[in-house]
Amino acid sequence: MLFIDGAIGPATSDYITHGLERAAAGHAAIVVIQMDTPGGLDSAMREIIQAILRSPVPVVTYVSPSGSRAASAGTYILYASHIAAMTPGTNLGAATPVQIGGGSPFSAPPGETEKGKEAAPRSEGASEAKARNDAIAYIRSLAELRGRNADWAEAAVRTAASLSANAAREQNVIDVVARDRADLLAQVDGRTVTAAGREVRLATRDLTLVDAPPNWRTRFLSAITDPNIALILMMIGIYGLMFEFMNPGALYPGTIGAICLLTGFYAFAALPVNYAGVALILLGIGLMAAEAFSPSFGILGIGGVVAFMLGGTILIDTDVPQFQLSWPAIGAVAVASLAITVVFARLAFTSQRRKIVSGREQLIGATGTVLDWSNGRGHVFVHGERWQAASNHDIAPDAAVQVANLDGLTLDVTPVEAAPAPFSEQSKET
Structure with a gap:
């Protein structure tokens, strides 16, 4: 037994499609889909319907428990199923496509009219008429395939018509009104349906339904x-x-x-x-x-x-x-x-x-000690390393120097006393 509870989206279609495939691989007698939905995405709905139509295992869609609905996309799925069933106190219909920005998702109409009054007609664009006519043709084809009321199916799309469970049974929209699972299995027992091009006689009276709720993969997909x-x-x-x-x-x-x-x-x-x-x-x-x-x-x-x-x-x-x-x-x-x-x-x-603490630029302004000096050249000790150095100043060994520039691997140094003062100190002096 599979479950559709809430809006129909990518996670729902993935769950139902894989569930039907597992049922076919396991040679199940029937698959029951318990449904309560306000509608959903057109693409997800069509994937579920395609999976039902190609399923070699008969599919019974059951709108339950009492108070549930098969609105909009749920109505299409109900029409596509081999057996359509509802619990007393449920309803279906309102399958008008709602078009936003070029898409054609299916959802229940956003507003409700007063009891006994029809909604005021409104102008319809070419794209909206196209989506509506496509939806009408689609649901009529499903109704004709299953031998159900095609005229009411068209009304559900054209005027957002809805029906209760008993009224739907009287108008040949659904096949069964069942109080619970046991009543459902008893009523569909002995019926003959066509699944994947072959006739199947249902023997369900003594069957035990096994629940197959959404697994972690479906719940994860639903979340993201x-x-x-x-x-x-x-x-x-x-x-x-x-x-x-x-x-x-x-x-x-x-x-x-x-x-x-x-x-x-x-x-x-x-x-x-x-x-x-x-x-x-x-x-x-x-x-x-x-x-x-x-x-x-x-x-x-x-x-x-x-x-x-x-x-x-x-x-x-x-x-x-x-x-x-x-x-x-x-x-x-x-x-x-x-x-x-x-x-x-x-x-x-x-x-x-922030002050530079590494690389070539970090050496500029660093201080060190002269190791040896002769004729304007020598070696200095800066940052724990021995460097070649040159200067235009007279510098004595062991004198403190400051790096003014870097030419390759040679430092241009000046005595600390002759080094230019920082800008802030110069400004104070002036």
């Missing part, structure tokens, strides 16, 4: 395909790699960032993503980063936040609430990104002001 989680993973990945590039060899930021970034990309690949939203998010990150290194009195930072929030708003191309980015998540990630940018800027400015 939450757009809010996917966005956070992508941001952690981007900033992890940025920190690794700024501090080569840190390893932890780069490793964690790469894993999070790839996981976020995988999640977005499974979701209906608007690439204009992705471009705006990347632009926003770039502008906030530019603000850190190119002072612009805040215009780049503010523009980056605005671009980021606009990109997050249109990133997911669907009207299904469960697969939309929430404003709190977008705002939190934008504020966190701006804060991280400020931190990076502070670190960059601090490192620029």
Whole structure:
């Protein structure tokens, strides 16, 4: 027994598809899908329907428990199943496609009309009419395949019609109204269905249903395909790699960032993503980063936040609430990104002001002791090392000198008394 509980997305389609494949490999007598869904993504719905249609094992979709629904995408899955069943107190329908930004996800209508009144007609664009007609043709084909009420199926798409369990049985929309699992198995016993091109007579009266709940893989996929989680993973990945590039060899930021970034990309690949939203998010990150290194009195930072929030708003191309980015998540990630940018800027400015402690530049200004000297040349001891040195000054052995310049491996030194005073001390003297 498989379960669809909640919005239908990539994780659901993966779970149902693999569940049907395992049932076929194990020569199961039937597969029961217990369903309670408000709708979901069109792509995920079609993958589930395709898996049902090619399954050699008869599929019984059962809307249960009481109070559940098979709205929108759930109605299509119910029509595609070999046996459609419902518990008293459940309903199905409202299968009108909702189109946002070129996509055609399926979800329950956002508003409800008063009882007994039809929704006021509204103008329909060419793309919306195209999506609606495609949905009507699709659900009618499923109804005709299973010998169910095709006219009501069309009404469910065209006018968002809905039915209770008993009304659906009376109008030949479903096959069975069952109180519980035992009643369901008793009622479908002896029925003949066509599965994968062959007729199968169901013998279910003495069957025992074995639950196959979602495993860790499905739960993990369900978690990362939450757009809010996917966005956070992508941001952690981007900033992890940025920190690794700024501090080569840190390893932890780069490793964690790469894993999070790839996981976020995988999640977005499974979701209906608007690439204009992705471009705006990347632009926003770039502008906030530019603000850190190119002072612009805040215009780049503010523009980056605005671009980021606009990109997050249109990133997911669907009207299904469960697969939309929430404003709190977008705002939190934008504020966190701006804060991280400020931190990076502070670190960059601090490192620029910090005294150099290694390399060629570190020798300039360093002091040492003369080891030997003759005719303007000799050797000095600086930083625990013996260096060749030259100078235009007369210097005695054991004198303290300061490095003024470096020519290859030869230091240009001056006596400490003759070395130029720091700028701050010069300004005090003047």
